[in-house]
Amino acid sequence: MFLINCPYCGERDQQEFKAGGEAHIERPKQPTELSDDEWAEYLFMRKNIKGVQFERWNHAHGCRKWFNMVRDTSNDEIKAIYKMGEKPPAQ
Amino acid sequence: MTKTLRVKSSEYIDETNRISFKFNGKTYHGFKGDTLASALLANDVHLVGRSFKYHRPRGIMTSGSEEPNAIVQVNPGTNRTEPNVRATEVEIYEGLEASSQNCWPSVEFDIGGINNFLSPFFPAGFYYKTFMWPASFWEKYEFFIRHSAGLGKSPTSSDPDIYDHRNIHCDVLVVGAGISGILAAKIAAKKNFKTLLVDEKNELGGSTIFENNEFNKIDNKTPSEWLKKEIEELKNIKNLEIKTRTSVAAYHQYNYLLARENLTDHLEAKDKTNKIRQRLLKIRAKKVILATGALERPLIFNNNDRPGIMLSSAVKKYSEFYGVACGSKNVFFTNNDSAYESALSLYNKGINVEAIIDIREQSESKIVKKVKEAGIKIYWSHSIVDTAGYKRLNSVSIMQLSNDGSSVTGSKISISCDCLGIAGGWTPAVHLYTQSGSKLKFDEEKKVFVPNQNTSEQISVGSCGGDFKIDEIIKNLNHKLKDTLNIKGTDLDNIKVEIDQENSKRNIWLLPSDKPLGKTKPFVDYQNDATAKDIKLALREGFRSIEHVKRYTTTGMGTDQGKLGNMHALGIIADTAGVKMGELGTTTFRPPYTPLTFGTIVGRNVGKFFDIFRRTSMNDWHVENKAEFENVGQWKRAWYYPINGETMHQAVQRESKAARESAGILDASTLGKIDIQGSDASEFLNRVYTNAWSKLAIGKCRYGLMLNEDGMVYDDGVTTRLGENHYIMTTTTGGAANVLGKLEDYLQTEWPELDVYLTSVTDHYATVSLCGPNSKKILKKIILDLDLSDENFPHMSFKESKIGNIQCRIMRISFTGEHSYEINVQASYGKDLWEKCMEAGQEFNITPYGTETMHLLRAEKGFIIVGQDTDGTMTPIDLQMDWIVSKKKYDFIGKRSLYRSDTMREDRKQLVGLLTDDPNIVLEEGAQIVSELNQSPVEMLGHVTSSYFSPNLKKSIALAVVRGGKDMMGKKLFVPMENKNINVTVASPVFYDEKNERLNA
C-alpha cells in the first residue's frame, strides 16, 4: 500500500487513488484522418513495462484531479509526480 | 504418572500463582508466566501432535513462533476455539483447554500412524502421482484424504470477541525487543524520534535476557543483568510506545506494516468479556528498524523428529526462563558452541547431561573448556545416525564422521537419553525484510542469507542483520543508527564489551547415516513431513527451480512456512545440483509472518455487509407501503408494491396497466445528475454525445447516447439546457459515478482548454416521475401558475415552477411512452412532493410503480437499458439507433471507432424484438437463440436481453441481440430450453404505440 503525493492535496494513502493506465497517449486531434491501424494503435496498444513506467493516476476519493506518475513497477517506487500538461522529468 | 521437571524458580514464573489447565482432556498444573509448552514440559509431556502425512508422533520442538509441531486447538468445542495455535505462544490461564490436532482417535493411538509404516509408498508428489488415475476414482480418494488430513477445526458459532483496528504514524518503528531492538528504540526515542517498539513475546529482552555464558560481559556485567537495567530505564523515556504480545504480520512497501496486538488471549474467560481481543495496527513508519533476531537451525539426520528432540536454544530457554528441564537424561548434538551454553544451563541446575555430540573436530572456547571441566562427555567428529523411541526419544546412535563429512565410520555407540537438544547454527529472521521488497545476499562464510539491498528507509540490526556476537552487534548497531537517524553521539559509544572466543561452525546440510538415504527419515520440514529424500527425488525427476521443488515436495508450505528447515532444503538442493546457494536464491516469504485471525483482519466491520446503502428521500413512504426493494448499484430502489398478497408478477401486471390506463408514479431520484456549466458547455456536450447539441434551445431537453472511445454504448440519458451556459445531464443510476469520472478525465487531460465545470448533484434533487394519460390533470391540481398546454409546455421541454411552497424543475420527458413529467425538487422535499402527487392523484387511482414495471413499460416501447440490453459490445448502429449518430459532427468520443472494419461488419449482433409463437410463453432473459434445431454443434446467434409479459399488449414480448438480426424481420428462430424448444419470430423492438401518439395524449 503506497503513499502517493497528490500534487494538489499532499501525501495520501493509495486507497484514495485510481490508476488510469499509461500516460502521454494523446487523443488524436483528427481521428477521421487515421487509418484503422493507426486508430487501433491509439485505442488498444498499451505498454506494460517491468521497470520505470509513466502512468496516469486520479485522486478519485479526494480532489478528483488527474496527474502523472513515474513508477518503477518492479518495486513500486514512485520516482516522480507531476501535473497534467507538465513535461515529464528527464530519465 | 507424570513427574514435575520444574528445576528452579525463575523471575518470569510466579510460583505463588498455580494454574490448572486441560490438555487432551487431562488436567495439568503450571504457573502464571508459563506457556502451554513450558507447562506441558514441566509435566514431562513431550508428545503433543501427529505429523501431517505419516502421522508420526511429534513433540515440542521450539520455544517460539517458529514452532512446527506443537500446533494445538485451543478451547475446543467453544465459540472461542481456534485451530493451528502454537503451544509455544499460548500463555496459560485458569480454565484453558487445548487439544492435539491431526490425530484420530487420540494422539496416543492414531490410526493414521499406519501411513508411517507405508511411507516408502508416500514419496514426494505422491498425491499428484497416485490419485490422478483412474480419474473416476477421485471421489473415493478424496473422501479418504479429507477424512485423514486436516489441521484443526474452525469454530461453528459466531465469535464473541471484539476486534479493532488502529492507525499509527511514527518516526521510527522497531520490530523486536531483543538487545538490539531495545537499544535502538531507546536511542531513537532519546533523540526525539517518535518511536514504537513491538515484540511478539510478553516480556522484553529476547534471548539475551536468559543469556548464561559467563564469559560474555557488557560493562563488566553479564549481558542479561546489563539488559535488565536498560529495560528498566525504558519506562522513563518520552516519545516511546512499547507494545508486547504484538507480532508484525506483514511489511509492505513504503514502510507500511500490519501488526497484531494480542490483548486478552492470556486472560481467563471471565476477564475476556467486553474487551478488545486483538487489534490490527496499521503502522506507517518513516523509518523501520528490524531487530527480529535469528532462528536456531535444527540438524538434518535420520529420525530427527521424535518427541524429546528439540532445538538446543529451546532447551536453554525452558531451563533459564521457565525453570523447566526438558528431560532428565539430556544429550546435545551440535555444529557450534551454542549447545554448550544449553548444556551448562542444565548442569548448573543439577540436571543430568549425558553427552555432547559435536560434528566439529574441536573447539577452544572458554565455554567448551568449562563443559569439559564439568566432566560432560564430548564426542568430537561424531554424528547421530539414528534415534529410537516411538512416542518419546529413548536413545541415540552415534558414529564417527569421515573427514569430508559425507559418511560415517567405525562402530556404533548407543547413548540412552530422553531429551536431545540440536544446534545447527543460526538463521537471520529476514522474513519481514524480504516482504518489504528488499533483497538478500548469501554470506558463504557464515552460511546465511543477509540483508543486502534495502528498498525503503530501513535497517536490519542484531542477528537478523547477520551479526551474532554481542560486540559485533553493538558496534554495528551504533554505526547503523547514527547513519540512518543522522545523529552523532550515542549511549553506545563508550560501552565495554568482552566476549568468549567463538570457533567457527562446521556446516553439513544433510548428515550421513550408516543406512542409505532411501532407508532413513531425515525430516527437513517437520510440519509437512518432507524429508531430504523427497527433495533429492524431486531433483532426480528434473525439478530445478527452488519454487518448483518447494511445491512438489510441499517443503515450507505448512502454517509455519518452513521457518526451521528452509535453509537445509536450499542447502541440500545446492549440494545435490552442484550450485552455489547464492545462485539458487530463496523461496518467497509471504505475509503473514504468523497467522492472523479473521477477526483481526475485519476489525469492527462485522455484521451487516459493510457497504454504503443509498436511499432516496421517499424511502420511508416506500417502506410504509410495503414495497419490495432491489439493489441498483448502492441504491435501494422500490422494485414493486404488492398489495393483498400479490406475487411479483401480479403486482407488476397491475402497475403496468394502471400507468398506461390512468396514472403511475415512480421514484426516479436515483438517476445520476450532473450540473454542467461554463462557456464551452455546449461544445463539451457535442464532444461527449453522439448527437448535436449546439442548437438545443434554452428550456429544451434532448436524449443523448454516450460511447466509449471504442464506439460501444457507455451510458444514456436526457440532458436539459437550463441557460446559455448551463445544462443538467442525467445518467443511468448505476453509471453516474463512472460517467462523471470519465467526463472529468476528458476535461482535465484531453480538453483542458474547455471552460466547463462539472458537479454531481445526484443527491441534491429528489425526482418524481408522473406518467399516464391523467398525469397532466394531476399535475394541474398541485402546480401553481403554469400553463401545461402542449403549446406552452411540449414534450422534451423544461419549466421551473412551484408546487405548494416547493420550488421545482419539471421536465416533460418520458421513459414509458406515456405523457409524463419528471419533477425535481430539493431532496429534503422529496417525500412531501410524493405525498402531494399521491393525494392529487387519488381520484385517478394513481398507482405507485417500481423498477420492474418501469423496465416492462420501456420494453414495450423498445427503449434500451444500458447494461441490460447492452454489454459493452454494442454500438448505436447495432442497437438500430443510427438516428442518434450525427453525420455532420467532425468528432465525438467513439466516432472513429464506428468506422472500423470490425464495427461495420454486417453480421454483428443487433438489437431486435422477439415474439413467441405462443403469446403466453415468456422467454428467459439470457436464453440462447438458434436458427437450426437438428444440427450439432449449433451456432448460437445471440441471446434474449429483456423479456416480459405485457399486460397492455396481452402477450409475451422480448428484446434480444441476434447476429445479423436487422435483416431478419419476420424470420422464425428458436430458443432451445432444457425441456422444450420455443418458437419465436423476429420483430421490431418497438411493440407499443409505434407512432408515439400517446406522448401527447
Ligand SMILES: [Zn+2]
Ligand atoms: Zn488530491
